Amino acid sequence: MKLSALKKGQKVIVKRVISSEFSSKLIELGFVEGQVIQFLHSAPFGGPKAFQVGTYMLALRNSEAAVVEVEMVENE
Amino acid sequence: MNKRIALAGNPNTGKTSLFNKLTGLHQKVGNYPGVTVDKKTGVFKVEDTTFTLTDLPGTYSLFPHSKDEEIVFEALKKASENKEFDKIIYVLDANNIERNLLFFSQLHDMGLPLILAVTMNDIAERKGITIDFDALKSCFSDVTIVYVNPRIGLGIDRLREALKTDNYQQKDSFYSEEIKSIILTDKAKQQEDTNDRFRKIRQILKTIFRQEKKDNIQNSGLDKILVHPVFGYLIFFFLMFLMFQMVYSISEKPMEWIELLFEWISSTVNSLLPEGILRSLLVNGVLAGLAGTLVFIPQIALLFFFIGLLEESGYMSRAVFLLDKWMRPFGLNGRSVVPLVSGVACAIPGIMATRTISDWKERLITILVTPLISCSARIPVYILLIGLVIPDKTVGGVFHLQALALFSMYFLGFAGALLVAFLFKFILKTKSLSVFMLELPELKVPLLRNVLIQIYMKVKTFVLEAGKIIVAISIVLWFLSSYGPSSFSKKEMSFSEKLKNTDIPIEDSYVGIVGKSMEPAIKPLGYDWKIGISLITSFAAREVFVGTMSTIYSVETEDDDPGRLIERMRQETDAQGKPVYTLATGLSLMVFYTFAMQCMSTMAIVKRETKSWKWPLIQFSFMGFMAYFAAMLTYNIFS
Numbered sequence: 237m238k239l240s241a242l243k244k245g246q247k248v249i250v251k252r253v254i255s256s257e258f259s260s261k262l263i264e265l266g267f268v269e270g271q272v273i274q275f276l277h278s279a280p281f282g283g284p285k286a287f288q289v290g291t292y293m294l295a296l297r298n299s300e301a302a303v304v305e306v307e308m309v310e311n312e
Numbered sequence: 313m314n315k316r317i318a319l320a321g322n323p324n325t326g327k328t329s330l331f332n333k334l335t336g337l338h339q340k341v342g343n344y345p346g347v348t349v350d351k352k353t354g355v356f357k358v359e360d361t362t363f364t365l366t367d368l369p370g371t372y373s374l375f376p377h378s379k380d381e382e383i384v385f386e387a388l389k390k391a392s393e394n395k396e397f398d399k400i401i402y403v404l405d406a407n408n409i410e411r412n413l414l415f416f417s418q419l420h421d422m423g424l425p426l427i428l429a430v431t432m433n434d435i436a437e438r439k440g441i442t443i444d445f446d447a448l449k450s451c452f453s454d455v456t457i458v459y460v461n462p463r464i465g466l467g468i469d470r471l472r473e474a475l476k477t478d479n480y481q482q483k484d485s486f487y488s489e490e491i492k493s494i495i496l497t498d499k500a501k502q503q504e505d506t507n508d509r510f511r512k513i514r515q516i517l518k519t520i521f522r523q524e525k526k527d528n529i530q531n532s533g534l535d536k537i538l539v540h541p542v543f544g545y546l547i548f549f550f551l552m553f554l555m556f557q558m559v560y561s562i563s564e565k566p567m568e569w570i571e572l573l574f575e576w577i578s579s580t581v582n583s584l585l586p587e588g589i590l591r592s593l594l595v596n597g598v599l600a601g602l603a604g605t606l607v608f609i610p611q612i613a614l615l616f617f618f619i620g621l622l623e624e625s626g627y628m629s630r631a632v633f634l635l636d637k638w639m640r641p642f643g644l645n646g647r648s649v650v651p652l653v654s655g656v657a658c659a660i661p662g663i664m665a666t667r668t669i670s671d672w673k674e675r676l677i678t679i680l681v682t683p684l685i686s687c688s689a690r691i692p693v694y695i696l697l698i699g700l701v702i703p704d705k706t707v708g709g710v711f712h713l714q715a716l717a718l719f720s721m722y723f724l725g726f727a728g729a730l731l732v733a734f735l736f737k738f739i740l741k742t743k744s745l746s747v748f749m750l751e752l753p754e755l756k757v758p759l760l761r762n763v764l765i766q767i768y769m770k771v772k773t774f775v776l777e778a779g780k781i782i783v784a785i786s787i788v789l790w791f792l793s794s795y796g797p798s799s800f801s802k803k804e805m806s807f808s809e810k811l812k813n814t815d816i817p818i819e820d821s822y823v824g825i826v827g828k829s830m831e832p833a834i835k836p837l838g839y840d841w842k843i844g845i846s847l848i849t850s851f852a853a854r855e856v857f858v859g860t861m862s863t864i865y866s867v868e869t870e871d872d873d874p875g876r877l878i879e880r881m882r883q884e885t886d887a888q889g890k891p892v893y894t895l896a897t898g899l900s901l902m903v904f905y906t907f908a909m910q911c912m913s914t915m916a917i918v919k920r921e922t923k924s925w926k927w928p929l930i931q932f933s934f935m936g937f938m939a940y941f942a943a944m945l946t947y948n949i950f951s
Contacts, residue, residue, distance in 0.1 A: 258749075263507060284637070
């Protein structure tokens with residue numbers, strides 16, 4: 237599933253970043269395989285979303301979050 | 313002995329705090345060639361060695377994604393060839409060690425001599441994070457590790473000591489020349505390299521990193537309110553309202569003092585010097601220009617006090633998060649809101665505050681439209697004209713006509729700014745990959761020293777760089793309004809005698825002649841040549857309009873009480889005996905002042921921020937164009 241499709245509070249781990257204009261930068265920001273991500277806040281009317289990426293908080297636009305493939309964490 | 317040091321690291325690691333702690337006020341803002349990022353350097357001494365410290369822009373990786381990041385890459389590349397820097401201090405936030413180590417490992421592999429300055433260790437401890445830095449040292453040999461806390465000054469002496477005694481030798485570069493060029497041109501290779509590095513970093517962290525508690529983000533409850541879909545916006549608008557109120561009301565008195573001081577200096581010069589060219593040049597050219605520069609200091613300082621608090625506390629990125637969606641349709645960024653709001657007080661600090669917008673196109677659009685927001689300098693003009701042509705009446709029980717007119721002018725300015733931003737989004741060819749990806753740093757108590765140093769640097773930059781231009785233009789305007797063709801036509805006088813005679817009626821001066829000769833051009837807007845002269849002189853600053861009008865009609869007036877001038881202007885009639893200042897002419901003038909770029913200080917600061925005369929001139933032209941046609945339209949609707 238895509239990072240942009242998460243519900244608030246959900247915790248996932250990164251599978252891969254789909255190749256796109258954003259991918260280099262996303263990887264550098266810590267979107268690497270196995271990274272734990274939690275969806276924390278969203279701005280209204282389709283605005284950016286804030287995620288906990290490992291140990292820090294990062295906001296992405298939906299178009300940016302859509303290129304990150306994630307899977308649910310089991311037993312959390 | 314001299315040594316050149318660079319500070320590198322991720323954003324939000326306390327890099328600037330460390331820079332300020334090391335250099336204090338011994339800072340300088342310069343240019344990098346070809347880009348609009350400032351080059352911040354500072355100087356400090358350890359015993360007999362002078363260190364020149366450069367604060368590189370914060371980046372997450374060696375591989376550049378923007379013009380600003382190319383600067384960092386180029387500087388570090390030169391450093392690896394032993395050219396630009398002798399040593400790099402890498403600032404690492406202990407809370408985000410994994411992400412912070414990526415850039416560090418890249419620098420290490422370039423063979424650069426590094427010192428690792430670890431910050432935020434106290435916060436990491438509170439979160440139950442323990443890091444075995446001795447073990448880390450064994451992975452990155454030859455690197456000195458120092459814990460610092462610039463807030464309380466911890467570790468600064470040890471860092472200075474390390475700079476003094478450390479080895480400055482380059483090591484072999486892991487990146488050979490070929491690899492360097494491949495990696496830089498090939499995005500896929502870059503991603504592979506980054507992924508590999510993170511894998512290695514995780515391997516290292518497995519043995520040296522432990523965390524007992526699991527709550528990584530502090531103050532997450534506070535964040536829930538700050539970015540709440542309802543309360544978040546309420547808080548933001550409250551803060552902006554507060555900022556505007558404070559900047560506006562607190563700066564009023566100091567601005568008055570500065571004006572009074574210059575009035576005193578002028579009258580002293582007037583009494584000390586004999587009448588003549590020198591006195592006139594000093595008082596009406598140089599001192600007028602200096603006063604016109606220094607009077608902005610209170611507003612700039614106060615605005616950057618608030619912006620500094622918002623940035624330092626981490627709140628600003630929350631506001632950007634909430635506003636991004638709303639600003640994007642206009643080609644603006646969430647960060648454009650602060651410049652636009654501060655534009656209500658004064659465009660100058662607003663334009664200086666666009667520094668925080670990283671995308672060049674979004675920043676440029678913000679700079680171009682901020683002067684359209686009605687600033688406080690337009691108020692004397694609005695007050696004069698509203699008093700002149702709008703009846704002091706209330707309609708429908710609630711709407712006070714004069715207040716309504718004033719509100720309409722502010723609304724017109726905002727609407728104009730958004731419309732122009734929207735158009736520039738399509739006109740500007742600069743290709744911009746608008747990337748958001750905004751780190752929301754942890755909320756913390758702002759460090760006052762950082763805020764104060766920023767205020768000092770902003771004021772200094774404005775006075776030194778914009779001040780030069782403002783004084784120069786003032787002298788030109790002084791010449792044009794003190795002399796006219798008649799000053800130089802009398803054959804019996806010598807040239808120096810001609811120069812001495814600065815006391816000619818304003819309508820005979822060059823400015824007056826231009827004002828008169830442009831009457832046909834401004835007639836469609838409902839203006840006569842007297843208004844034409846005021847339009848030219850108020851290029852210095854909008855409020856000069858009131859002063860020039862007083863001069864032309866020979867009445868003494870104060871900016872805040874234009875009563876007598878209003879009376880005199882009401883009596884003014886044209887050749888046919890009809891009044892000049894009708895409702896149509898008054899409204900047309902107000903609309904003209906809403907849109908026109910009548911402020912040399914703003915143009916000077918736009919030149920400084922965009923590093924070329926191109927943008928202030930474009931801005932002057934399109935704003936003049938808008939002003940002319942909007943005023944003509946207004947005149948025709950109401951006459």
